[in-house]
Amino acid sequence: MTKKHDSKEGLELMKFTKKLAFASASLALTLATPVSLAASNAVSFAATKTTTQATKIQVTKKNAPIYHKDGTKFTKKSPYVYGNYSSIKMGKGAQLNVIKTVTIKGAKYYYIGNSAYLKASDVKVIATKKVKTTTSTKKTTTKKTSSTKKTAKKTSSTKKTAKKTSSTKKTAKKTSSTKKTSSKSTTAKSTSSKSTKTTAKKAKTVTKVTVTKKVAYYYRKDGSKYTKKNPYIYQGKNTHTTKGYTFNVSKTVKIKGATYYYIGNNAYLKATDVKVTATK
CATH class of the missing domain: 2.30.30 (SH3 type barrels.)
Incomplete structure (x- = not known):
């Protein structure tokens, strides 16, 4: 009776040893096989055209x-x-x-x-x-990263994952709800931001000025006046204009801290010499 009992224990021990060896080999193979994850990086390239x-x-x-x-x-x-x-x-x-x-x-x-x-x-x-x-273009490059540890953890925790499936589904539902709330919040912020930008863009632009000074000089883009030796030429030669004349304004600029109105053909009038008569 004792020999039979020993032989049964021996068979069970052999079976257990084989199972343990198979599990160890499987785990070793899993650890040795990395899973590649693609990580995209955008690289910008600038092209210059003349x-x-x-x-x-x-x-x-x-x-x-x-x-x-x-x-x-x-x-x-x-x-x-x-x-x-x-x-x-x-x-x-x-x-x-x-x-x-x-x-x-x-x-x-x-x-x-x-x-x-x-x-x-x-x-x-x-x-x-x-x-x-200069125009810029974007190219996407792919890098591979090893995630051996993640694979090993997934292999060793298969049973735990099965148990946590129902819990994960609940979490997923909560996450989805959170994302919707976040999306609504982002949309509200975006709408508010757009509204602010629209208001900022409504700033009026000067389109016409009338000379208020008895003699208003024409200026160059560096802030220097046109002179008799080097006058402003536009259908005649002049160094200045006079009170009452109206000019269309192409843009408003700052020259050495002072405001000027660009009236075209490389000529500027100082803001202190005129009054704004039209805007858009």
Whole structure:
């Protein structure tokens, strides 16, 4: 009876030893096999492009009409007014500085400042400059990281995971609810932010000024005055304008801490010499 009992215990011990060896081998294989996770990193690449822009033009047509930004011509009832100059056209040979090149209803125009445009077909370009523009593109690179420890933990805790499944589902439901609440909060913040930005964008821009000083000098972009030796040339030679004249304003700028209004064709008026008569 004792021998049979010993042989049964021996068989059970052998079975247990085999199971233990199999489990150890399985765990060792799991630890030796890493799982790769893709981690994306965005890398930016900048590309520089050089373009040629017109800076000065000369009228080639006998009478070149002056246009509004919508492509309509200035008329005798509503002519183009710039200081003491008033007209609906430019004469042949007149040279003008170009602020930018635009397309209006499919045709090319040159913006000469003070809300005036000339058609490209009525002029020829006599000066240009090269402008560099930079564009950025993003490329995604993938890195692989090893997660051996996570795999080992998952292998050794299979039974625990099964028990926690119902608990995980509940947690997932709570997380989903939390995400919805967070999403609503984010949407509310975004709406508030957009509203604030819209309000900020509604700041008025000066579009027209009238000279209030008896003599208002024309200034360059560095804040220096035009002189008799080097006067401001625009349908005549001048160093200043006088009280009562109205000018369209292209933009408001700061020069050496003071406010100036850019009236086009490389000329500026000091804010203290004029009053604002129109905004948008």
